Structure formats: C-alpha cells, structure tokens
Amino acid sequence: MIASATALQESALGIDDWAEAARIAAACGSFHPDEEDEQVADEPCSCYNCRYRRWTAAAISCCRR
Template sequence: MIILSPWLLTEEGKYEFRQGKDAEKEAAQVAARCPHFQPDEEEEQVADENCSCYNCRYRRWTQESFLCLKL
C-alpha cells in the first residue's frame, strides 16, 4: 500500500494541500492530527467542520488550494 502525503512542496518551499478546495473530509482528517491547528476567526471559517484545515488560522488560500504556514 502506498500512502501519499496530503501536501505538495511548492517551488518556493511551501506546503500546499494536495486535495484542493473541495475536500472537506480530507481537510478535517488532516487538521485532527495536526498539532498546529488553531481555528481562524469565525467570519473567516468556510467549512462546516470546525476542526478543518479550511478553517485554520495558519492556512493561506491559493488559486487551486491553500498553503499551510506552520509546516
């Protein structure tokens, strides 16, 4: 079995979420295991699941997905 990391390393050395902007289940699973997760301000949250990378204060949106500023 091959297990892929949920992250792509960009040319700039940043970590971008491999699944994009429409993978709520996967983003919640990653956030549940992340020691850096901190919920963003309520008005900035976009996912139904509170503990989700999509709702983390350390994510920055990109055109296709988001970057994690803590990795």
C-alpha cells in the same frame, strides 16, 4: 491518507477536499481556528478553518510547516 500539516504542505490540498481537510486538521498539533468570519468548513476542526492555512486559487497551503 495525509496525516499532518507537513503532508498538507507537500500535497497542496484542493479547495473542496472537505473530508480530507478535517482528517488532516484532527491529526495536526498546529491547528488553530481562524476568526469565525474566515471559516468556511462545516467541520470546526478543518484545515479550511485554520488560521495558518493560506488560500490560492486552486489549493490551500500550510504556513506552519
């Protein structure tokens, strides 16, 4: 299991790993919610809803590393 944003950066979380994105964000001290219009995960605390994630076609990366 990935436990930090650093791990996220290294693992390149896919674009539909909802449970894993929530687990990583819950353990991440850098999580900051993006504006509501840019949030796509149902879990409020999720890498997919974080201001510091960056989308690519097949993954997200963490800009806080």
